[in-house]
Each structure stands twice: as C-alpha cells, then as structure tokens.
Amino acid sequence: DLCPQLGITIPVGKDSLSMKTSWEDDEGKQSVTAPLSLIISAFAPVFDVRKTCTADIKPCAEGSTLLLIDLGQQKNRIGASALTQVYGQTGDVGPDLDDADLFKAFFVAVQQMIGEELLLAYHDRSDGGLITTLCEMAFAGRSGMHCDISGLGRDALSILFAEELGAVIQVSNLNISKVESLLAGQGVNGICHVLGQPVADESLTIIYKNNQVVSESIVDLRRAWSETTWQMQRLRDNPQCAQQEYDLLLNNEKPNLFSRLRFDTDEDIAAPYINRQRPRIAILREEGVNGQVEMAAAFERAAFTALDVHMSDILSGRVSLSEFQGIAACGGFSYGDVLGAGEGWAKSILYNPRAYDEFSAFFNRDDSFGLGICNGCQMMSNLYKLIPGAENWPRFVRNQSEQFEARVAMIEVLESNSLFMQGMAGSMMPVVVAHGEGLVEQRNASAEQLLEQQLACIRYVDADGDASEYYPLNPNGSELGLNGFSNDDGRFTIMMPHPERIFRSVQNSWQSKTWGEYGPWMRIFRNARKWID
Structure with a gap:
C-alpha cells in the first residue's frame, strides 16, 4: 500500500515471510519456520553530491540548536526496539509509518533545507531511538549536548528509546525561523520540537521535567557504545590492535582527520x-x-x-x-x-x-x-x-x-x-x-x-x-x-x-x-x- 502512496517502485527485494519446511520422522510431524524478515532494495539519483548533510555536530559561531522532527507524533511505541531486545522481550506495539503524506512532506522539506544550506547536521532516528541518534551525532562531531525532552511524551524511557520515524537536525540560530517556515509551508506542522544545544564540554545531559535523566561523558558513552565491537574484535583479530583502537577512544581532544598542506590545491601545475x-x-x-x-x-x-x-x-x-x-x-x-x-x-x-x-x-x-x-x-x-x-x-x-x-x-x-x-x-x-x-x-x-x-x-x-x-x-x-x-x-x-x-x-x-x-x-x-x- 505504501509504495503507490509515495509514488515509488521496488526494483528488487527478498522476503522470508513464509519460509517453512515440514517433514515426518519416527517422532512424528516436524516443522521449522524461519524468522520473519523483509529486505527491500531501493535507489535514487543524487544530482549534486556537494548538497549533502552529515551527522556530525558542527561548530557554529552564532550558536546552533538541535531540533527533533517527530514523524511518530509522540506515540513513542517501543515494541521490537533495541531496548526490548536487550531485555529478552519483544514489547507490545511497534512503530509504524502512519501518515504517508506527512512522510512525503517531511522528505521534500528536508531536501529544500539541504538545497538552501540551512542544515548544519542531520541524523535519522532509527535503531536505538533518540538517545542513540544524539550519541552518534555527538561522537561524530566530538561535541557535548544539553537537551530537554520534557515536551516529547509521557515518560523519558519511551521518548529516548522508541524507534519511531523522525530526524534530529542541527540548525544555526539565525536560520531557525526559516526552517520552521519551510516545514509549515510543506504542511509539516506541530511535530518540530526544540531539543537543546551543542555545548563545549564533552558531556551529554538530558533533562526530563526538571530531572536530570542522563549525565554522561561523551568519551565514556562512546567506549560503552564500542565495547561489544571491541570484545568481538579482540577474539577475532589481533588483540593488541583491538585494544589500541579501543583505547584511542579515550583521546577526544584532537581531530584524527585534518589537512596541513605545503601547496595550493587550486594551482594546476599541469x-x-x-x-x-x-x-x-x-x-x-x-x-x-x-x-x-x-x-x-x-x-x-x-x-x-x-x-x-x-x-x-x-x-x-x-x-x-x-x-x-x-x-x-x-x-x-x-x-x-x-x-x-x-x-x-x-x-x-x-x-x-x-x-x-x-x-x-x-x-x-x-x-x-x-x-x-x-x-x-x-x-x-x-x-x-x-x-x-x-x-x-x-x-x-x-x-x-x-x-x-x-x-x-x-x-x-x-x-x-x-x-x-x-x-x-x-x-x-x-x-x-x-x-x-x-x-x-x-x-x-x-x-x-x-x-x-x-x-x-x-x-x-x-x-x-x-x-x-x-x-x-x-x-x-x-x-x-x-x-x-x-x-x-x-x-x-x-x-x-x-x-x-x-x-x-x-x-x-x-x-x-x-x-x-x-x-x-x-x-x-x-x-x-x-x-x-
């Protein structure tokens, strides 16, 4: 139903929605059913790769603000989320795309924002929920954050871990009104919320109804985020290399990528x-x-x-x-x-x-x-x-x-x-x-x-x-x-x-x-x- 509403087609896909095999042996009738899965491949042209937006928090001289565009409209359904998975549960109701027209309007609005260079950073809300989105943006930009989620729902847990559709954007304070007007012009109303601001200190602080529900060092969070990979890597690979990569996360002061040139890239000596x-x-x-x-x-x-x-x-x-x-x-x-x-x-x-x-x-x-x-x-x-x-x-x-x-x-x-x-x-x-x-x-x-x-x-x-x-x-x-x-x-x-x-x-x-x-x-x-x- 969704593809016709979005005006797209699926060029190729693979489903395991009905994979079941049955047989009979000395102990009677047996059957095995594969876990349900659906993989859909899609692609779209990118007309100018310079008109893209990455997830890393950027420095901004005039100050910037983090906004959540909440396509889940505060339903905050946590069924089948990473949160329920780590506790060995599946939950009750899972997130869904309830309004295809709203989703299309959101997509068009974001494309306009990128085209007009109104966004400093963009990251979707998906696996792990809002808390993971914020952490990954902070890790990539080596930046702290101070956020208040009081107006986003009835409890902090579902707000932070629901894997509803949506995105977090970083916008210069000079462009907030333009972004809000652009969203309204596309019919995206009432779902854009101020989350907070990037901060200089390397910490993530999240407030919910005057209570501090998260206050952690970005370095510690990134180490925790990477620990599973490290544990697997040191068993599979050279353990010394695995440890060195894990310990490198303790150094958050200097950028690992930079450019110091002794020549002019614009000079064409040929x-x-x-x-x-x-x-x-x-x-x-x-x-x-x-x-x-x-x-x-x-x-x-x-x-x-x-x-x-x-x-x-x-x-x-x-x-x-x-x-x-x-x-x-x-x-x-x-x-x-x-x-x-x-x-x-x-x-x-x-x-x-x-x-x-x-x-x-x-x-x-x-x-x-x-x-x-x-x-x-x-x-x-x-x-x-x-x-x-x-x-x-x-x-x-x-x-x-x-x-x-x-x-x-x-x-x-x-x-x-x-x-x-x-x-x-x-x-x-x-x-x-x-x-x-x-x-x-x-x-x-x-x-x-x-x-x-x-x-x-x-x-x-x-x-x-x-x-x-x-x-x-x-x-x-x-x-x-x-x-x-x-x-x-x-x-x-x-x-x-x-x-x-x-x-x-x-x-x-x-x-x-x-x-x-x-x-x-x-x-x-x-x-x-x-x-x-």
Missing part, C-alpha cells in the same frame, strides 16, 4: 601542457584488479591519454610498453591473492620471456615512469630486480591486525626523489586505504635506511603529525609508518594507499573547506605530467 600532445599511459590490470577506472580518470584529468592495457595484451604481444611513457599498476586482488598479494601478477611477468623483456626494457628507459597502487604496489615490489634503483624496496605481507583494512588514514608526504611527490614534502592529508597485506617486510634495507636514503615517500601519522605505528592510525603496522617508496632516481613509485580514489574533493568522506574542486592528491598526477616536459 595547465601549461594541456594544449600539447598528451602522453600515453598504460593503465595496467590483471584478473581480479578493480581500480583501473579511477586511475584512468585521474591521469586523464592531468592531461594524459590513459589506455586500458590488460596483461593478456602484453603476454600475447598485442600491445608493447614501448608505445607508452608511463604505466600505472592498479589496485584489486590479482589472482585472488592466492600466491601472496601481487606475487602471482609479478610471476606472470618474471616467468614469461615476452613480458619479462617488455617490462625490463620499459624500466630501463630514461624517459619512462610508473606508479604502483595497492595490488599494483605489491606486484611492482616483486619486480624490484628489474627496476633500476629499487633493490631496497620491501615486500608487503599480512596486516598486523590480521584483517582487511578499509578506512581513511592520515599521511605525511616525506622528502624524496619521487617525481610524483615533488613540492609536497611536509604536507599532511587524509588518504583511503583498502588492503589485507600492506605490512612492510624489509628485504635489503631497514626502515631507517630507507628514510636516510630518501626512498620512503609517505608515512602514516597521528593527530600530532608524528609518525605512527599505532592501530588504526597505521592500518597495517608498518615500521615507522612507512608505506610508500620510490626508486633511486624517483621515476617509479609504489604505495599501498589509494590517492586515485580521492583526487576530487567530493570523493573524500571528509574534506577541508580550503580545498577547491580537486583534493590534494590530484597533485601527484599533475606532477607526473610536469615531469614529462
């Missing part, structure tokens, strides 16, 4: 070469590689002609690397990492005469360059005997956490010969990591020697900008935080993180307001174009 002949770069991939599209896009934006080259093209002789000035070996899982990350890919080169000769000739040219990212980094590190000046490159093995790591980490660019990193030394910025085998294992040189020889070009850092071996700031545990290297003359660079995934500012899950259209990692691709001329 601009003088746009109208010249575009150099050709081979975007290398193998079975299981999946990062070629982002890599090609980044080099195309830096005035290259990026061409898709599969290893089968080289092995068969259809394509020769002599046709290219650069190669970029992309990330993924070549051969499923069965022979070790990147090692199967490397051996397909080392033990095939045609491929061996092609790559050896390419690496020994004076005008060639190359970039290896993630799986491509692992592959190229195993070709160190073919690459002049790469004899001290390490290999990459299983992460110290014993898990695949997909997260955002902070990187410092080091002084090095890498042509990709020129003019960036000392800069610190976020980068995406996604690998299971990124831990550096030294071959012929120690981490200290790689630093002294300026062969290390990036390292993971903490909130103070110091090199970090602490998990998850250093997602794989590499010594001194080193996770990217260049050869002696700087023409070939390998690194485990993924700069090609975030060369545009909007591709980042967090971005600095000082960045323009392009993020800081676009500079490495422009550096490559500048190096050619």
